[in-house]
Amino acid sequence: MTRIAILKTGAPPAPLIEVHGDYPAMFRAMLGDPFATTAFDIQHGEWPDPVAFDGAIITGSSAGVYEGDAWIGALFDWIRMARGELKMVGVCFGHQAMAQALGGRVEKSDRGWGVGLHRYDVVSQEPWMRPEAATIAIPVSHQDQVVEKPADARVTLTSEFAPLAGLAWGDDAISIQGHPEFTPAYTSDLTGGRRGRIDETLVDRALESLREPNDRALVGGWIRNFLT
Numbered sequence: 001m002t003r004i005a006i007l008k009t010g011a012p013p014a015p016l017i018e019v020h021g022d023y024p025a026m027f028r029a030m031l032g033d034p035f036a037t038t039a040f041d042i043q044h045g046e047w048p049d050p051v052a053f054d055g056a057i058i059t060g061s062s063a064g065v066y067e068g069d070a071w072i073g074a075l076f077d078w079i080r081m082a083r084g085e086l087k088m089v090g091v092c093f094g095h096q097a098m099a100q101a102l103g104g105r106v107e108k109s110d111r112g113w114g115v116g117l118h119r120y121d122v123v124s125q126e127p128w129m130r131p132e133a134a135t136i137a138i139p140v141s142h143q144d145q146v147v148e149k150p151a152d153a154r155v156t157l158t159s160e161f162a163p164l165a166g167l168a169w170g171d172d173a174i175s176i177q178g179h180p181e182f183t184p185a186y187t188s189d190l191t192g193g194r195r196g197r198i199d200e201t202l203v204d205r206a207l208e209s210l211r212e213p214n215d216r217a218l219v220g221g222w223i224r225n226f227l228t
Contacts, residue, residue, distance in 0.1 A: 001036040002055065002228055005048035005086075008041050009075070009093055010061030016189055023059040026181040030220045035227070043071045047078060050085035055227040058094025060179065064108065064144055065093065065100045076101035083173060087227050090175035096144055098175045099167060103150035111161055113198050114140045115191045116206025117214055118178060120157040120165050126174075128226035129156075136215040138178040139187040145177070174226055180219035184210040 006024045011017065020026070024039035031037065038053075040046040048056065058075070065072060079101040082088065090098040096106040119137040122129065136157070146164040149155060157166025157176060165177040179187070191198070191206050 001034050003053045004031065004035050004037045004227065005050075005053040005056040006037050006039045007048070007056060007058045007075070007078075007094070008039050009043065009059050009097070010063060012186070012190065013193060016186065016193070019189070020183065020186040023181070026183075026186070027057055027059070030181045030216075031224060031227075035224075042075060042078075045071075047074075050082035053086050055087035055089065056082065057223075058088070058090045058097055060092035060094065060141075063093065065096045065106045066144075072097070083169070086172070088173040089223055089226065090173075091181065092140075092142055092177060092179055093144075095167070095175035095177050096146055098173065099146040099150060099153070099164070102153065102169065102173075104146055104153065104164075104167075105148035106144055107147050108143050109145040109147075109162075111145070112143070113202060114142050114145075114161055114177075115194075115198060115202065116140065116187070116209035117184075117212055118159060118161060120159045120162070120178070122156065123158050124154050124156045124168065126156060126168060126226075127171075128174075129222050130225055131218070133215065133218060136219055137212070138180050138214055138216055138219055139182040139184065139210065140178045141182070141187065141190055142177060174223075176219070178219075180216045180223065183216075184214065
């Protein structure tokens with residue numbers, strides 16, 4: 001079994017958890033066998049010992065990495081401490097937290113909300129990206145973006161909307177802005193529930209895009225390759 005720590009940094013809206021599960025459940029479904037996962041609620045002070053696991057996944061969150069909550073600073077410390085001790089994967093907020101902790105910069109983007117199904121160009125073909133693809137389309141839901149990458153990170157995924165959508169460090173740390181763990185059904189419910197916060201036209205376009213074919217299975221396979 002490959003032992004994976006899931007660092008839970010947030011949760012879906014409560015009504016959606018009842019239907020779609022929480023973030024650790026989504027990642028468990030994405031990983032499948034032969035992964036053994038343990039979730040840690042880091043907002044409540046639960047932290048994994050890096051040497052006890054083969055890999056770690058840092059989940060999404062409604063928080064911003066530039067906010068001053070104590071748990072966010074503690075997460076940055078954990079990322080720096082754990083780097084090199086296990087395989088590390090950051091998704092959405094986790095992507096941004098890894099970038100910020102390791103020398104990059106994250107801001108609330110002047111491009112506004114990224115929602116729906118977004119397509120990214122693969123600009124660095126990594127060994128774990130098998131089978132290969134020139135582009136990928138996966139669900140997204142974010143306002144914040146990495147706007148400056150850490151000096152030692154290489155860009156793996158890019159788009160006009162999110163130029164630094166995928167990063168990699170050495171052979172033991174990767175991060176991605178999109179959500180391969182989100183099903184189209186969950187992403188649709190999440191986005192549709194934000195009418196009023198997000199422009200109606202953008203919501204409608206996002207919901208329409210989520211009916212199109214996606215590459216969740218491919219990207220989930222890439223992450224499984226990386227972790228093993």
